[in-house]
Amino acid sequence: MLERMMAKWNTPIYAFWTPIPTIGYDDGHRYHEFKCFKKSCSKSVRRFLDKSDATSTGNLHRHTKACWGADIVHLAMNAGNVENARNVLSKSKDGSIAEAFRKAGKEQVTYSHRQHMKMETRAEIVRWVTENARPYSIVKDRGFKNLMKTGRPEYYLPSPHTVSRDV
Ligand SMILES: [Zn+2]
Known part of the structure; x- marks a missing residue:
């Protein structure tokens, strides 16, 4: 179950959260608890698996923007996938994160769905x-x-x- 869920966690926003969430129960309802990746931050977000927000990234986005800044989040989303974004985050010091994301975004080549004229x-x-x-x-x-x-x-x-x- 966790493996299957993790395959879906491919959007870069997850790079800002611990790679493997804690699994817990609250009143019989199972949840995943993601912890903010920033060391100085203690925020965690719970998602209940039996509710419609089970795969929603809304709360993750909201906190990530508040915690890291909207610019960084925007650049990370352009960096392609969670793997790339996680690489950037784990290798960069605070000051160079935006620059590293900018670079990662440029390296990513995208292809049009429309054929060339x-x-x-x-x-x-x-x-x-x-x-x-x-x-x-x-x-x-x-x-x-x-x-x-x-x-x-x-x-x-x-x-x-x-x-x-x-x-
Ligand atoms: Zn945080």
Whole structure:
């Protein structure tokens, strides 16, 4: 049960709380008690498993913002997952946390759900071949074409000539 719940605790907000909550009972109702990760803070938040707030992060968010500051929380949420955020928190001294989160957020690459338009594909390929010193002919590479076109055989790829002209 705890393992299954923990798999859901993937949002970065949990990084501000002890990784494994205490399990307790109050009047027969089971709860998870999360303790604030900040050493100087003694706040803990209980979530009852049989109530609608069992997986709600509202109370965790509220205290984290009050305790660490809204900026830090915002940056942490951009850092991707709880693993990244926990790394940042455990390695950084107080003053450098915001900076470390900013860096973690930048390192995270996100991909659009929408396919590239022809011109966007051409621009991305120009960027790729110039930044990584690839030959123009790489757009004809069998493996590359296979990766790009599998599942979407109509996907547009420019010819090596077009790439060289675009560069
Ligand atoms: Zn706190």
